[in-house]
Structure formats: structure tokens, C-alpha cells
Amino acid sequence: MKNKMLKVCVVIDVEGFISLRQGNPRWNRWQRFKGKINNLIKNFRYDEKGFDKIYNLIIREKFPVSFMLVGSLFSPRKKTEFIDYGYHTLNHLPLTLINDKKLEREVKNISRAISFSAPLWMIEDVKNPDRVFNVLKKEKYRVVVYRGIDDGIKYCHYDAIKPLIERNGIFCLYKSNDFQGNSSKKKMTSIFRDIEKNKDKKAVYCITTHDFVHKNLNNFVWLIRVLKEMQEKKMIKIVNMKQLIK
Numbered sequence: 001m002k003n004k005m006l007k008v009c010v011v012i013d014v015e016g017f018i019s020l021r022q023g024n025p026r027w028n029r030w031q032r033f034k035g036k037i038n039n040l041i042k043n044f045r046y047d048e049k050g051f052d053k054i055y056n057l058i059i060r061e062k063f064p065v066s067f068m069l070v071g072s073l074f075s076p077r078k079k080t081e082f083i084d085y086g087y088h089t090l091n092h093l094p095l096t097l098i099n100d101k102k103l104e105r106e107v108k109n110i111s112r113a114i115s116f117s118a119p120l121w122m123i124e125d126v127k128n129p130d131r132v133f134n135v136l137k138k139e140k141y142r143v144v145v146y147r148g149i150d151d152g153i154k155y156c157h158y159d160a161i162k163p164l165i166e167r168n169g170i171f172c173l174y175k176s177n178d179f180q181g182n183s184s185k186k187k188m189t190s191i192f193r194d195i196e197k198n199k200d201k202k203a204v205y206c207i208t209t210h211d212f213v214h215k216n217l218n219n220f221v222w223l224i225r226v227l228k229e230m231q232e233k234k235m236i237k238i239v240n241m242k243q244l245i246k
């Protein structure tokens with residue numbers, strides 16, 4: 001492997017419809033209204049069984065991914081080298097907004113995961129930035145998806161293409177982009193162009209998505225095909241989060 005080759009990491013938060021039911025603490029009244037409507041029409045727009053569909057595709061393609069599972073709804077399936085089963089908390093609660101006792105219950109490492117993603121990426125509050133990291137470290141997680149700092153329900157999250165950074169002994173993987181089953185062709189090609197443009201960067205390009213937003217798998221199939229082609233041309237290396245820290 002070339003020394004400077006972009007790594008690409010696909011991370012799927014697996015949560016069924018839990019976040020649609022919960023809404024988002026950051027929403028204003030109008031957004032809450034839209035969220036309620038979205039929840040009502042969820043069976044029309046989304047697929048609660050998205051995990052099954054994506055899982056079968058990943059097995060067929062032997063494509064490296066990290067599945068981040070909500071523990072009250074999903075548990076790890078067959079072990080393979082290309083699948084990393086990470087944790088997306090027990091009940092999908094916003095970690096920076098809940099008390100210590102709840103926090104410990106939410107992140108308790110019941111399936112001995114190595115990787116972790118926080119609901120709404122709320123992992124580091126400006127008032128006590130180390131709090132969630134310290135509990136994650138105690139639970140022996142080693143790598144988390146990262147997007148920046150929160151301030152109560154306000155936040156300054158951003159996407160970036162960076163090498164892993166270390167925080168309190170935990171590696172942070174910056175989210176770089178995201179996609180869904182109904183993302184436009186333009187959006188998908190912009191991701192591919194972005195990866196190509198950064199192929200010689202010593203960094204990780206992290207693409208996130210959710211299980212339930214893939215009612216239609218065409219974009220996922222397309223992503224896998226393009227990334228495999230890029231890997232064959234030795235432009236990128238496809239890895240999951242566990243492989244990243246090996």
C-alpha cells in the first residue's frame with residue numbers, strides 16, 4: 001500500500017424507526033411539526049427493515065463496513081472480517097443531555113464493540129468536553145465517529161477529511177459525507193469526485209448513512225461498485241472502523 005493513500009470507511013447507524021419516533025431535541029416548533037408528519041408517513045418514505053437489506057448486500061459483496069447498532073433493537077450477526085459491529089447506544093438518547101447514570105447505561109458495552117457512534121453525534125459538550133469520552137474509555141471503546149462540539153442543544157458540527165485524531169485515548173474519525181437511498185445522482189457523483197480529488201491525502205474519508213433511509217438500495221449498490229473500482233485502481237483502501245485502528 002502506498003504511504004499516502006486515502007482510506008474510505010462506510011458507517012451505517014442501525015436504529016430502525018427509533019429516531020423518527022423520538023424526534024430531535026434541537027428542533028424548533030416548526031421542525032417538530034415536520035418531524036411528526038415525517039413519523040406519520042415513515043412507512044411510505046423509509047424501510048424499517050433496512051438493516052436486513054443492507055446486511056445481505058454487504059455479505060454478498062464482502063464489502064467492509066461498520067454497523068453501529070442500537071442495542072435495544074439489534075444485536076450483532078455473523079462474524080466476518082469485513083463487518084465491524086459497533087454500538088449506537090442502548091436507546092438512542094442524546095448523550096450530552098442526559099445524567100451520568102443514564103449515560104453509563106446507554107453506552108455500556110454489552111457486545112464488546114470497539115467502535116461507537118453517538119446519536120446525533122452529540123459526544124462532546126463545551127461545558128464538560130471529557131465526560132462522554134471518559135465513560136466510553138472505561139467501557140473500552142477505541143474509535144468513535146466525530147463531528148465537533150455541542151453546546152446544550154446548540155452545536156457546531158462539520159464534515160472533514162482528516163486523519164484519525166486521538167482524544168483521551170480514544171480515536172476520533174471525522175465524518176466526511178453522507179448519503180441515503182434517495183440521494184440524488186448529483187449528490188452521489190459529488191461524493192465520488194470528492195474522494196477522487198483527495199485520493200492522495202493521508203486521511204480517512206468517512207461516509208455515514210442510516211439503515212432505514214434505504215428503501216431503495218440502488219445508491220448503496222452504486223457506491224460499492226465505484227469504491228471497489230477505485231480500490232482496484234489502487235486509488236483508495238476500503239476499511240471499516242475496526243480495521244482503521246489495527
Ligand SMILES: [Zn+2]
Nearest residue numbers: 013015119120
Ligand atoms: Zn442514530
